[in-house]
Amino acid sequence: MKSSQEIAYYFILSLLAASVVILGLVLLFFCRRKPVESEESLPAARISAQAYPSTDIDAATDGFNHRRVIGSGRLSTVYAAVLPSDQKLVAVKRIHPSLVLSNACFGFSSILKTLSLAQHPNLVPILGFSQAPGERIIVMECVGGMSLDYYLHENPDGASSVLDWSLRIRIAAGAARGLEYLHEGMTPNIVHGCFKASNVLFDDMFRARVSDYGLSSFVANKKRGLVGHVDDEFWSDGRGEACKESDVYGFGVVLLELLTGRRAEEGLLVRWALPLIREMRLSELLDLRIVKPSDTRAIARLAKVASACVNNSRKSRPTMFQVATILNNLEIEVCA
CATH class of the missing domain: 1.10.510.10 (Transferase(Phosphotransferase) domain 1)
Structure with missing residues (x-):
């Protein structure tokens, strides 16, 4: 028959073995590598507005030809335009020069980049912009219909x-x-x-x-x-x-x-x-x-x-x- 000391000894060994197993399981849980997501499962990144050279805007609007005007408001005159890079039909909003000269368009590019991140079926997306001395241009999708x-x-x-x-x-x-x-x-x-x-x-x-x-x-x-x-x-x-x-x-x-x-x-x-x-x-x-x-x-x-x-x-x-x-x-x- 085992003595009380031997029983205590085997009991301590059992506790140590159990502790090792538990510690191993904990390390395995916290240290396992996260599975790599496939490209298909990753959300599509939003792309901010593209900066267009003023020469592209001038070519797209035929030098802001009045025959291309499709609208005008308190902010801008709007032209139907075709971008030379991809022949895409767009709406080009030319902000009134008086607003540009009054410094009302301060922070223009950063504002346009933020706004262009808005993507929804019931919005007209902003595609790009252009800047030149005295000129601020917004390029938007041309939806085709009237207001x-x-x-x-x-x-x-x-x-x-x-x-x-x-x-x-x-x-x-x-x-x-x-x-x-x-x-x-x-x-x-x-x-x-x-x-x-x-x-x-x-x-x-x-x-x-x-x-x-x-x-x-x-x-x-x-x-x-x-x-x-x-x-x-x-x-x-x-x-x-x-x-x-x-x-x-x-x-x-x-x-x-x-x-x-x-x-x-x-x-x-x-x-x-x-x-x-x-x-x-x-x-x-x-x-x-x-x-x-x-x-x-x-x-x-x-x-x-x-x-x-x-x-x-x-x-x-x-x-x-x-x-x-x-x-x-x-x-x-x-x-x-």
């Missing part, structure tokens, strides 16, 4: 030829997704700064594509083209400071344009439409150029979203995430 402003207010065939009620809901939802992505999907977040119907373009599938986002700092003190599209708080500091809440207000104005077929009219549209929405007098509110649907529940919900965007103060205004969620569900119900 929402054109179809609502300038189309000679009338809005009824294209924009029925289901399509208007689809346009609203698509634009909301694009703006929501800028506000929530980008780091740092991007404030559009000048959201209005002329900045909602259409591709060949008639999908809403938001353009001109993040460029408001270049024209911060210019009221032309902004009055009626931003809230009163926008001008409270005298400088015109853009924020997410002012974007939501601008989105609400666009919803009112979709509902009524009327222009923003420097704030008159909001003051005219809100009492009608409050009392649900849809027959007086809705665009008379198209037939009112037999079931107006979806249109009434769209009107309530518009009212929440423009009627509330900034503190109680919905976010674009909330707005996009409602409109996405509405699109599924109406357009599926």
Whole structure:
């Protein structure tokens, strides 16, 4: 029979052996090599905007030929252009010389590189830029279609030829997704700064594509083209400071344009439409150029979203995430 000392000895040996095994398992767990990911499993890297030589831009626009002009606004003149490097059709935005000379375009290249990282089906992507003395150029994808402003207010065939009620809901939802992505999907977040119907373009599938986002700092003190599209708080500091809440207000104005077929009219549209929405007098509110649907529940919900965007103060205004969620569900119900 073993003595108590021998039993204690074998017990200690057993504990030591068990400790060695456990230590080995721990080392194996923490020191094992991480499997190498295949290229297919790695996320695609975002590529920032390309810097184009001024000679390429000059050749692409035929020396900024006036026949290539496809638009003009408070920031720039836009040209349809073909890049000589790959014969790709693009939109070239030539920032007005007065803004360049006033030093409004300070930090131009770094701003454009950041904005170009925004990639979403409901955005018009920024492809590149060009700089020269007195010149600042933005190169964007040319989506091919006209703007929402054109179809609502300038189309000679009338809005009824294209924009029925289901399509208007689809346009609203698509634009909301694009703006929501800028506000929530980008780091740092991007404030559009000048959201209005002329900045909602259409591709060949008639999908809403938001353009001109993040460029408001270049024209911060210019009221032309902004009055009626931003809230009163926008001008409270005298400088015109853009924020997410002012974007939501601008989105609400666009919803009112979709509902009524009327222009923003420097704030008159909001003051005219809100009492009608409050009392649900849809027959007086809705665009008379198209037939009112037999079931107006979806249109009434769209009107309530518009009212929440423009009627509330900034503190109680919905976010674009909330707005996009409602409109996405509405699109599924109406357009599926």
